[in-house]
Amino acid sequence: MMNSSPRRRPPYLAEIVTAVALIAAPFVLPYLGSAPNTVNRILVWGLFGIGFDLLFGYTGLLSFGQSALYGTGGMVAAYLLTRAGFPHVITALVIGTVAAAVVGWLVGLVALRRTGIYFAMITVAIAEVFYFVEFNPLADWTGGENGLPGVPTPTIDLGFTKLSFTTGWSLYPFLAFCYFIGIVIALRIVRSPVGAVLRAIRENPLRATAVGHNIHAYKLSAFVIAAAYAGLAGGLLGVLQAFMPPEAFTFDTSGQLVMQTVIGGRGTLFGPLVGAGVWLFLQDFLQNSMHLGAAWKLVLGLIFVILVCFLRDGIVGGLRDLWRWMRRSRTVAEAPQEAAPVEAVPPPGPTAKALRARRAASTSTTSGPILQATGLTKRYGGVVANSGIDFSVERGEIRGIIGPNGAGKSTFFKMLTCEVPPTSGKIMFGGRDITGLGVTDVCQLGLTKSYQVNQLFNRLTVGENVTIAALAALRGKFRLDLLRNIAKVPGLEDQVENTLARVGLTARREVPVSQLAYGEKRRLEIGLALASSPDLLLLDEPLAGMSPRERVETVKLLKSVAAGRTMIVIDHDMDAIFELAQRITVLQEGRVLVEGTPEEIRANAKVQEAYLGGVHIEGHA
Amino acid sequence: MISWSNFLSQLINGLALGALLALISSGLTIIYGTLGVLNLAHGAMFMIGGYAGFAAYQATGSFLVAVVAGSLAVMVLGIVMERVIIRHFYSRPHEDQILVTFGLGIVFVEAIRRIFGSESRLVPAPASMSGIVDLGFMMYPTYRLVLVGIVAVALLALYIVLYRTRLGMIVRAGIEDPVMVDSLGINVYRVFMVVFGIGAMAAGFSGIINAPVVSLTPEVGEAILVQTFVVVVIGGVGSFPGAVLGGLIAGEIVSITSMFNPGYAYVMLFAAMTLVLMIRPRGLFGAIGRE
Numbered sequence: 001m002m003n004s005s006p007r008r009r010p011p012y013l014a015e016i017v018t019a020v021a022l023i024a025a026p027f028v029l030p031y032l033g034s035a036p037n038t039v040n041r042i043l044v045w046g047l048f049g050i051g052f053d054l055l056f057g058y059t060g061l062l063s064f065g066q067s068a069l070y071g072t073g074g075m076v077a078a079y080l081l082t083r084a085g086f087p088h089v090i091t092a093l094v095i096g097t098v099a100a101a102v103v104g105w106l107v108g109l110v111a112l113r114r115t116g117i118y119f120a121m122i123t124v125a126i127a128e129v130f131y132f133v134e135f136n137p138l139a140d141w142t143g144g145e146n147g148l149p150g151v152p153t154p155t156i157d158l159g160f161t162k163l164s165f166t167t168g169w170s171l172y173p174f175l176a177f178c179y180f181i182g183i184v185i186a187l188r189i190v191r192s193p194v195g196a197v198l199r200a201i202r203e204n205p206l207r208a209t210a211v212g213h214n215i216h217a218y219k220l221s222a223f224v225i226a227a228a229y230a231g232l233a234g235g236l237l238g239v240l241q242a243f244m245p246p247e248a249f250t251f252d253t254s255g256q257l258v259m260q261t262v263i264g265g266r267g268t269l270f271g272p273l274v275g276a277g278v279w280l281f282l283q284d285f286l287q288n289s290m291h292l293g294a295a296w297k298l299v300l301g302l303i304f305v306i307l308v309c310f311l312r313d314g315i316v317g318g319l320r321d322l323w324r325w326m327r328r329s330r331t332v333a334e335a336p337q338e339a340a341p342v343e344a345v346p347p348p349g350p351t352a353k354a355l356r357a358r359r360a361a362s363t364s365t366t367s368g369p370i371l372q373a374t375g376l377t378k379r380y381g382g383v384v385a386n387s388g389i390d391f392s393v394e395r396g397e398i399r400g401i402i403g404p405n406g407a408g409k410s411t412f413f414k415m416l417t418c419e420v421p422p423t424s425g426k427i428m429f430g431g432r433d434i435t436g437l438g439v440t441d442v443c444q445l446g447l448t449k450s451y452q453v454n455q456l457f458n459r460l461t462v463g464e465n466v467t468i469a470a471l472a473a474l475r476g477k478f479r480l481d482l483l484r485n486i487a488k489v490p491g492l493e494d495q496v497e498n499t500l501a502r503v504g505l506t507a508r509r510e511v512p513v514s515q516l517a518y519g520e521k522r523r524l525e526i527g528l529a530l531a532s533s534p535d536l537l538l539l540d541e542p543l544a545g546m547s548p549r550e551r552v553e554t555v556k557l558l559k560s561v562a563a564g565r566t567m568i569v570i571d572h573d574m575d576a577i578f579e580l581a582q583r584i585t586v587l588q589e590g591r592v593l594v595e596g597t598p599e600e601i602r603a604n605a606k607v608q609e610a611y612l613g614g615v616h617i618e619g620h621a
Numbered sequence: 622m623i624s625w626s627n628f629l630s631q632l633i634n635g636l637a638l639g640a641l642l643a644l645i646s647s648g649l650t651i652i653y654g655t656l657g658v659l660n661l662a663h664g665a666m667f668m669i670g671g672y673a674g675f676a677a678y679q680a681t682g683s684f685l686v687a688v689v690a691g692s693l694a695v696m697v698l699g700i701v702m703e704r705v706i707i708r709h710f711y712s713r714p715h716e717d718q719i720l721v722t723f724g725l726g727i728v729f730v731e732a733i734r735r736i737f738g739s740e741s742r743l744v745p746a747p748a749s750m751s752g753i754v755d756l757g758f759m760m761y762p763t764y765r766l767v768l769v770g771i772v773a774v775a776l777l778a779l780y781i782v783l784y785r786t787r788l789g790m791i792v793r794a795g796i797e798d799p800v801m802v803d804s805l806g807i808n809v810y811r812v813f814m815v816v817f818g819i820g821a822m823a824a825g826f827s828g829i830i831n832a833p834v835v836s837l838t839p840e841v842g843e844a845i846l847v848q849t850f851v852v853v854v855i856g857g858v859g860s861f862p863g864a865v866l867g868g869l870i871a872g873e874i875v876s877i878t879s880m881f882n883p884g885y886a887y888v889m890l891f892a893a894m895t896l897v898l899m900i901r902p903r904g905l906f907g908a909i910g911r912e
Contacts, residue, residue: 056716060714060716062716062719062720064723110895110898113898113899113902114854114898114902116715117653117659117715117719117858118854118858120659120716120719121659121850121851121853121854122850122854122894122898124846124847124850125847125850125851125854125890125891125894126891128844128847128887128891129887129888129890129891131887132884132885132886132887132888133888135884136882136883136884136885137884137885137888251843251847255723255727258720258723259724259727262720294731294734294735294739295731295735297727297731298728298731298732298734298735301724301725301727301728301731302728304724304727305706305721305724305725305728308717308720308721308724309706309709309721312717
């Protein structure tokens with residue numbers, strides 16, 4: 001979906017197809033027996049669903065509270081047009097949209113304090129509150145259970161002629177135009193850097209944070225965008241029915257939106273429209289043709305459950321997979337290649353150099369240690385993972401950290417990257433106190449880590465993975481360039497290409513992460529850290545689980561990566577560490593046992609005892 | 622106007638509602654804590670408990686039989702649901718689990734509507750527990766007092782199962798660290814099934830014992846589900862004590878607010894939830910790590 005595809009589709013294909021379909025609909029659908037009002041309702045639900053799909057399908061936030069925003073936008077617009085006597089329909093719709101966005105921002109501040117199931121539960125509760133508020137305290141404004149009747153339809157004065165939209169097919173062009181604008185904006189958002197970050201949040205929020213994105217701000221943005229779409233759709237509902245129904249606020253509205261989106265296909269933008277079509281068609285068909293009466297909802301419920309079980313991405317997703325499968329079976333299946341050996345690792349590209357130069361200019365001191373930790377202690381309840389560690393790394397150094405299992409190496413790294421705050425102690429990075437900062441800010445300052453256990457964006461391609469990390473370095477931790485094409489981010493292509501070349505994954509750029517071999521995933525893991533061009537790179541067991549050949553390749557890679565940068569490596573592969581590192585720190589039981597050059601460490605009696613002793617004890621355990 | 626006896630009776634109403642919410646929420650929270658699945662069909666299960674009990678009551682005329690039938694029917698439903706569907710969702714994302722249980726909830730509600738119709742049904746309390754009782758300072762419906770007692774006994778039973786039995790130990794260990802429990806050689810899947818059954822039964826039991834207080838409609842579970850969510854957010858997901866305390870807090874908030882203006886009951890409930898989220902995002906008894 002990101003625009004880095006080699007088989008380039010014609011640009012704006014989706015927009016053109018949508019426009020043609022929307023224009024053709026009033027000429028074709030009447031012959032299929034569709035009532036104009038049904039078509040109009042499908043458009044309103046489809047527009048409502050675009051925003052929800054950005055929130056749920058793209059960002060992974062399942063909200064059951066969209067009815068609150070739908071109702072808010074609708075009520076504000078309808079109130080202006082009926083009771084307040086506001087004459088201009090389109091302006092009222094815009095005001096309703098803005099009102100919903102503002103309310104969405106407030107609701108998002110509360111709901112986004114938690115994620116996952118909490119988020120779903122909180123949004124359910126919020127929707128219920130809005131329902132009761134609409135019915136009681138605000139009944140004087142909203143008409144309570146009667147709603148607001150008499151919502152006018154729009155008229156556009158073009159000077160030479162007046163366009164009046166009334167009901168049925170006469171209103172259709174107006175709604176279709178709104179839907180078209182909605183889908184065009186959504187497609188741009190999806191193709192923008194923000195769209196890429198939203199997908200990253202869905203796939204792996206932890207890593208999205210660690211590569212330097214302020215995911216809370218992005219999630220809140222997605223929530224506000226979804227709220228704006230809901231608000232506009234709510235306003236159009238009032239226009240469509242000439243009446244703003246209080247039922248817009250019910251939990252059923254949110255539920256129907258969720259079900260339609262899932263039936264049509266989440267993460268597809270067009271899914272909600274298809275889902276609404278299926279829903280309204282089946283409702284009509286089951287009630288009138290099958291004479292099932294109220295049981296239509298039972299049938300739709302069963303269909304929904306079956307789809308969730310067997311067709312996760314809904315109708316549009318299923319068709320997409322079918323299309324890809326057919327296309328793949330026609331072309332010769334490309335055999336995944338064995339890890340391509342890193343022939344010659346290219347030097348950093350111009351973007352990487354520019355990034356690091358920019359950072360160097362902002363740091364106050366360029367002399368002295370790049371990283372200095374003093375008295376670093378971490379306690380988990382009664383367990384002391386690290387205690388009183390003093391640690392200092394010079395600029396340009398490669399430092400190895402070794403120690404037996406449970407020595408507190410990983411905890412130490414987590415404190416250095418500010419993933420966990422130390423219980424006590426202080427960390428200075430590039431002359432700046434970073435104690436208590438977040439992992440996102442620290443990454444933006446030029447300190448990041450590759451993880452011991454792969455933390456990748458699994459359903460995205462290799463290229464998209466690296467793109468997401470590079471975006472954080474190039475755009476900062478939060479930027480709302482919603483309408484910018486991702487290909488137009490200056491330096492991005494250079495940075496992504498260069499990073500992929502350095503970790504030897506250029507040929508695998510279009511492959512989803514889930515199809516990579518383990519060794520390739522490990523290299524991508526390093527690539528994600530590398531893509532932000534860090535000044536200080538921490539590597540937590542980069543060689544873990546690799547075959548001997550892969551180890552040789554990776555050590556070669558790490559050596560090239562180290563040029564002009566500082567690196568700290570944890571690993572259990574002594575040979576590799578002794579080969580790579582200029583100095584080595586040995587941790588044991590959460591303390592620094594000894595520190596020195598590889599020769600000193602090799603000769604050190606305490607180290608020998610710690611390791612041989614460990615073996616000795618294990619042998620008798 | 623608000624008098625002392627009015628206030629006291631609302632306080633007891635709040636206690637009754639709170640105890641009931643505590644029991645339903647316990648079911649939801651132990652299922653989530655152990656299986657990691659948020660069951661959005663929990664409200665529908667509460668409703669089915671009521672209807673199953675209603676059917677049994679119509680057949681036998683015995684309230685006791687109705688209570689047993691309502692609880693067992695929902696327990697069986699829960700076990701079947703776990704075996705046939707939920708089991709396949711353990712390895713899928715939370716969102717999919719939420720979606721499938723949400724869909725099942727709708728199927729349950731619509732199936733009941735198909736069988737029993739939309740009009741409300743009432744299961745009368747047994748004669749010995751109906752009528753009103755003189756508390757000295759005020760008159761109060763007998764059954765509501767009995768209800769508080771019944772729920773207290775049920776909560777105690779759940780407490781004993783969770784904290785005094787081997788199964789309970791496994792369940793609590795599973796809430797802390799399911800991977801560890803699995804690697805200890807305990808058949809986690811059988812435990813999951815039992816827990817789902819117990820959690821469902823808590824909802825079904827609540828549904829039938831509440832039937833004499835609030836008449837049955839197919840939608841009766843919906844409002845309960847929303848309140849249960851608030852309880853769980855306040856108390857902390859996966860925590861039994863959290864569910865009990867959260868339930869009592871929510872019950873009193875709804876009851877006391879209703880005394881002034883029922884329209885604001887949810888607003889106050891929501892305000893309390895927001896307050897907890899601001900001060901203690903994990904909930905009063907929430908554990909770190911569960912998300």
